[in-house]
Amino acid sequence: MPLSFHIVVCGSLVPDPLQTLEVSVGPAGPGLKNELMMPAVLDPWASHALYEAAHLAAQFPGSKVWLVSLSPKAKLQQVMMTVAQKVPFELIALDGSASGFTDATETALALSEAIQSIPGLDRSKLLLFGGWESASRGAGVTLQIVGEQLGLLDQFQGVDELTVDADGSLRVLERLEGGQQQVSVCEGPPALLGWATGSLPEPRNNPQIGMANMRTVMPALQRAKPTATTITDFSSITLPEQRRTTRIVKDWSADQVAEDIVAWLGSPPQNP
Amino acid sequence: MSSDSSAPPTDERLTFEADIVCVGFGPATGGFLTTLSRQLLNPDGTPAIESPSAPGLPLQVMCYERSDDLGFGVSGAVTRGRSIRATFPDIDPTTIPLAAEVASEKLVYLLDPIGASRRPATLRATDKLIRWLPKMFRAEHQAVELPWTPSFFHKTDGLVLSIGQFNQWVASQLLGTAQLWPGVPVAEALIEGDAVVGVRLMDQGTDKEGKPESGFMPGMDVRAALTVVGDGPVGAVGRQLDREFGVPEGHSEHDWAVGMKMVVELPEGVDLPPGAVIHTFGYPEPEIFGFLYAHPDRIASLGVFVPSSFRDPARTAYRTMQNWMLHPYLWRYLKGGRLRSWGAKSLQESGRRGEPLLAGNGYARIGEGSGSTNVLTGSGVDEAWMTGVLLAEGVVELMQAGEPFTQENLDRAYVRKRRESWIETEGRVAARARDGFQRGVIPGLLGMALAGSTRGRLAVPAKPNQPLPTLEEYYQGKINQADIERIREECYSSGIALHDALMDQAGWPAVRYDGQLLMSHQDALLLGGKVQAAPGYADHVVFVAPEVCEKCATKVCIELCSGQAITPGPTGVPLFDREKCIHCGVCLWNCAHTEAASHELGNIAFKAGAGGLHSAEN
Numbered sequence: 106m107p108l109s110f111h112i113v114v115c116g117s118l119v120p121d122p123l124q125t126l127e128v129s130v131g132p133a134g135p136g137l138k139n140e141l142m143m144p145a146v147l148d149p150w151a152s153h154a155l156y157e158a159a160h161l162a163a164q165f166p167g168s169k170v171w172l173v174s175l176s177p178k179a180k181l182q183q184v185m186m187t188v189a190q191k192v193p194f195e196l197i198a199l200d201g202s203a204s205g206f207t208d209a210t211e212t213a214l215a216l217s218e219a220i221q222s223i224p225g226l227d228r229s230k231l232l233l234f235g236g237w238e239s240a241s242r243g244a245g246v247t248l249q250i251v252g253e254q255l256g257l258l259d260q261f262q263g264v265d266e267l268t269v270d271a272d273g274s275l276r277v278l279e280r281l282e283g284g285q286q287q288v289s290v291c292e293g294p295p296a297l298l299g300w301a302t303g304s305l306p307e308p309r310n311n312p313q314i315g316m317a318n319m320r321t322v323m324p325a326l327q328r329a330k331p332t333a334t335t336i337t338d339f340s341s342i343t344l345p346e347q348r349r350t351t352r353i354v355k356d357w358s359a360d361q362v363a364e365d366i367v368a369w370l371g372s373p374p375q376n377p
Numbered sequence: 378m379s380s381d382s383s384a385p386p387t388d389e390r391l392t393f394e395a396d397i398v399c400v401g402f403g404p405a406t407g408g409f410l411t412t413l414s415r416q417l418l419n420p421d422g423t424p425a426i427e428s429p430s431a432p433g434l435p436l437q438v439m440c441y442e443r444s445d446d447l448g449f450g451v452s453g454a455v456t457r458g459r460s461i462r463a464t465f466p467d468i469d470p471t472t473i474p475l476a477a478e479v480a481s482e483k484l485v486y487l488l489d490p491i492g493a494s495r496r497p498a499t500l501r502a503t504d505k506l507i508r509w510l511p512k513m514f515r516a517e518h519q520a521v522e523l524p525w526t527p528s529f530f531h532k533t534d535g536l537v538l539s540i541g542q543f544n545q546w547v548a549s550q551l552l553g554t555a556q557l558w559p560g561v562p563v564a565e566a567l568i569e570g571d572a573v574v575g576v577r578l579m580d581q582g583t584d585k586e587g588k589p590e591s592g593f594m595p596g597m598d599v600r601a602a603l604t605v606v607g608d609g610p611v612g613a614v615g616r617q618l619d620r621e622f623g624v625p626e627g628h629s630e631h632d633w634a635v636g637m638k639m640v641v642e643l644p645e646g647v648d649l650p651p652g653a654v655i656h657t658f659g660y661p662e663p664e665i666f667g668f669l670y671a672h673p674d675r676i677a678s679l680g681v682f683v684p685s686s687f688r689d690p691a692r693t694a695y696r697t698m699q700n701w702m703l704h705p706y707l708w709r710y711l712k713g714g715r716l717r718s719w720g721a722k723s724l725q726e727s728g729r730r731g732e733p734l735l736a737g738n739g740y741a742r743i744g745e746g747s748g749s750t751n752v753l754t755g756s757g758v759d760e761a762w763m764t765g766v767l768l769a770e771g772v773v774e775l776m777q778a779g780e781p782f783t784q785e786n787l788d789r790a791y792v793r794k795r796r797e798s799w800i801e802t803e804g805r806v807a808a809r810a811r812d813g814f815q816r817g818v819i820p821g822l823l824g825m826a827l828a829g830s831t832r833g834r835l836a837v838p839a840k841p842n843q844p845l846p847t848l849e850e851y852y853q854g855k856i857n858q859a860d861i862e863r864i865r866e867e868c869y870s871s872g873i874a875l876h877d878a879l880m881d882q883a884g885w886p887a888v889r890y891d892g893q894l895l896m897s898h899q900d901a902l903l904l905g906g907k908v909q910a911a912p913g914y915a916d917h918v919v920f921v922a923p924e925v926c927e928k929c930a931t932k933v934c935i936e937l938c939s940g941q942a943i944t945p946g947p948t949g950v951p952l953f954d955r956e957k958c959i960h961c962g963v964c965l966w967n968c969a970h971t972e973a974a975s976h977e978l979g980n981i982a983f984k985a986g987a988g989g990l991h992s993a994e995n
Binding site: 121123124125139141142143144179182183186187190309310311312313315316319323326327351352353355 | 391393441445446447448449474475539542545548549552553556557558559560561578581582592594597599674717897899900903904907909911913954957991992993994
C-alpha cells in the first residue's frame with residue numbers, strides 16, 4: 106500500500122505583524138489595543154507548518170491536510186479568504202479567542218478534542234503539525250500539550266526539514282540552541298512536528314485552490330463550535346526600546362547592508 | 378464548472394464558469410452583494426435563484442479585490458448614509474469599529490500664519506480685515522469658524538466611518554453567499570464581440586514587464602453572464618471598457634483630486650467628541666481643502682484634498698498635509714498625537730459628467746468609477762452604495778424573469794432605476810458646481826454656492842482646459858529662474874522630487890519631525906501604510922512613450938506621487954518602484970502631456986496591479 110499521511114495542522118490567528126501592537130487591559134481582561142480593527146493573519150509559524158504539510162501531501166498521493174483553528178469565527182472567515190488560496194486543506198473551525206492571553210492548556214484540550222473528532226482520521230498516518238512558537242503565545246507549549254493529549258510520543262520542535270525515507274521513516278532536522286541543528290529519525294507516524302521556518306516560500310494566491318477549499322471552509326465556519334477559554338492576567342510587561350532610522354537604498358550588496366547595519370547599531374541614538 | 382478546481386496549479390490558462398463576477402470590493406460592491414445576497418436563498422436554505430452555471434446550487438457569485446485584504450487601501454469618510462441606513466435600518470454604529478453618528482459640523486476658514494501661501498488679492502484683503510477685526514469675525518487660532526453653512530453641505534444624521542472597517546464589517550455579513558477573494562487583481566475584462574463575458578485574473582510569476590518567469594501561473598479566466606465593475610475611478614477594467622465601448626457624448630473627467638490622510642490617536646485631554654466633523658479651506662494654499670473626522674476613543678481621520686485645479690506643477694500632497702496639520706487651529710488638537718495609519722486615493726471630481734456607459738451586454742458599472750460621486754455635497758460613499766443596491770435589484774428582477782443581461786435589459790432594469798433615483802437628481806444639480814474652480818478659488822466657492830442655491834440652474838462657467846504652467850511661470854516672483862534650474866539639477870541628480878526644495882525656497886518652514894506624527898514621507902509609508910508588493914507581478918505603472926518623458930520638464934507625476942514610488946530617472950524617463958506604490962492612481966491624471974496619443978489622460982498607463990497599503994483603519 107503506497108505511503109500516505111493524514112496531516113493535521115494547528116494554527117490560530119494573530120494580528121498582522123505589520124501593525125503596531127500595544128498591550129492594554131479591557132473589561133474582558135488583557136488584550137491588544139484596537140485589536141478588533143487590526144487585520145489578522147494565520148500565525149506565521151503555523152503558516153510555515155501548513156505550507157510544509159501541503160508540500161508533503163503533494164508528494165504522497167492519498168495524503169490529506171486538515172487545518173484546525175481556534176479563532177474568532179468572523180476574523181477566521183476573513184483570513185481564510187487569503188489563506189484558502191495558498192494550499193489545499195480542509196478546515197476544522199472552533200469559534201473562540203485567539204488571544205495570546207488564553208490559557209494554553211484549555212486551548213490545547215479544545216484542539217485535541219477537535220482533532221479526535223475528525224471523521225476518517227487514521228492515527229497510523231497522523232502527523233500533527235504546528236508552529237514550535239506562536240506570534241501571540243510566546244510560551245510555545247500549546248502544540249506540545251495537544252500532542253500529549255493525543256498520546257504522541259515522538260515530538261520534534263524547531264523543525265526546519267522533514268524527509269521521508271524509502272522505508273517510511275521520518276528524518277527530521279531540528280534546531281538546537283547555539284545555532285546548531287540535529288537530525289533525528291523515527292519509525293514513522295504518528296508524530297508531532299513543531300515547525301520553525303521550514304524552507305518553503307509563501308505560495309502564491311491561487312484562486313483555483315481557493316474555490317476548492319471554500320467548499321469545506323464555509324460549512325466549517327458555519328458549524329464552528331463555540332469554545333470558551335480562560336483569559337489569563339499578566340503582572341507586568343516591558344517592550345523593548347525602539348530606534349528607527351529609515352533610508353531607502355536599493356542597489357547595495359548584502360555585505361554593504363550588513364556593514365551599514367553594524368555601523369548603525371554602534372552609533373549613538375539620534376534625537377528625532 | 379468547466380475545470381477541476383481541485384487540480385494542482387498549471388501553466389495553462391484555466392477557465393472557471395460563474396454566474397456573476399465582481400471587480401473590486403468597495404462600498405458599491407458592498408451594496409450590490411448585500412442586496413443580492415438577501416435574495417439568493419430561501420428561508421429553508423434552498424436556492425431562491427438557481428445557478429445557471431452550476432444547476433442545483435445557489436447563484437455562483439465571485440468578487441475579486443486587488444488589495445491584500447478587504448478594507449485595505451480605502452479612506453475615512455463622513456456620509457449621510459441614507460442608502461446604508463436603508464439597507465441596514467437597525468444599524469448600530471457601535472458595532473462597527475471607528476464608526477460614530479455625526480455630532481457636529483464646522484466649516485472653517487484658515488488664515489495663513491506663515492505668509493508663504495499664494496493667495497489672490499481678494500483673500501489677502503479678507504485676511505487683513507479679519508486680523509484687524511478679530512472679535513467681529515470671532516477669529517481664534519488664526520481661523521474663522523463660519524457661522525452658517527449651506528444645507529447641501531450638511532451630513533445631518535450621518536455617519537463618520539472608517540471605510541476600511543466598514544468594508545470589513547460588510548464582508549462579515551456576507552458569510553456563505555458570495556466568494557470574496559482579496560489579493561487577486563483582475564487584469565482585464567474578457568470581451569467577445571460587443572459583449573463582456575467575464576474577467577481574466579492577473580498573471581503571476583512574471584517579470585516587471587509581464588513576461589513569464591519561473592513559477593509562471595497564468596491568471597484564470599472567470600466567465601460569467603454578468604460582470605459587475607466597481608473598481609473605482611482609476612480601475613483598470615473600467616478604463617478598458619471606456620476604451621473598448623466608448624463614453625457618452627459630453628463625457629468629461631478632467632476634474633480630479635487626491636485625498637491624503639492619516640488616522641491619528643489624539644493626545645489625552647483633546648476635547649473632540651466622536652462624530653465631530655471639521656472641514657477647512659484657505660490654507661496651506663487657497664485651493665486646498667482639509668478634513669478632520671473624530672472617531673470614538675480619541676481617534677481621528679484627517680487630511681487634505683489636493684485638486685487638479687491647484688495649478689502648482691510641483692504640487693505635493695504629503696508636505697501640504699503636514700503644513701496643514703501644523704496650522705494653529707488644527708495643531709492644538711494634534712500636538713502630541715500619534716500616527717496610526719496613513720494613505721491616499723484619487724477622487725473622480727467630475728461626478729455626473731464623468732459618468733461612463735453604465736451598462737452594456739454582459740456588464741454593468743457601479744460606484745465612483747460610474748460617475749456617482751456628488752461634487753457639490755462632497756459625498757461619494759452614500760451614492761456608491763446606492764448604485765450597488767440599484768443594480769442588485771435590477772439583477773434579481775432579470776434573473777427571476779429569466780431574462781439575459783443584455784444592454785437593453787440592463788438599461789431597463791438598472792440604468793432606468795438610476796435615472797429615477799436621488800443619485801441622478803442630486804448629481805445633475807452638482808454637475809457644474811465645481812466649474813468655477815478652473816478660474817480660481819473665489820469663483821469656485823461662488824460657483825458652488827450658486828449651483829447649490831439654484832438647484833444647479835446657475836453656476837460659474839468653466840474655462841477651457843489649460844495645460845499646467847511651467848515651474849518658472851508658476852513660481853514667478855517667488856523663486857528666480859536660476860534657482861529653479863539649480864534645484865532641478867540638484868534634485869534630479871539625487872533622484873528626488875523638487876517640491877520640498879521649492880517649498881523651502883518659497884518660504885515654507887521646514888517640518889520638524891517628532892517621530893510620532895510628523896515624520897518623513899517614507900516613514901509614513903512604513904509606519905502608517907505598511908506598503909507591500911508581492912513579487913511576481915508586472916508593473917502596473919507604465920510610461921507609454923519614453924520619448925515624451927525624456928523631453929518633459931514638468932514631471933508632475935513625480936511631484937504628486939503619493940508614495941514617492943515615481944522618481945527621476947537618469948534618461949529623463951521616471952523610474953517606478955512598485956514596492957512603494959499605494960495604488961492611489963494619482964499618476965494617471967498628473968501627466969503634463971495630455972497630447973500623448975496612447976492614453977486618454979496622458980503618457981502614463983495605470984494598469985491592474987497587486988499589493989499596496991496594508992492597513993484597514995483608513
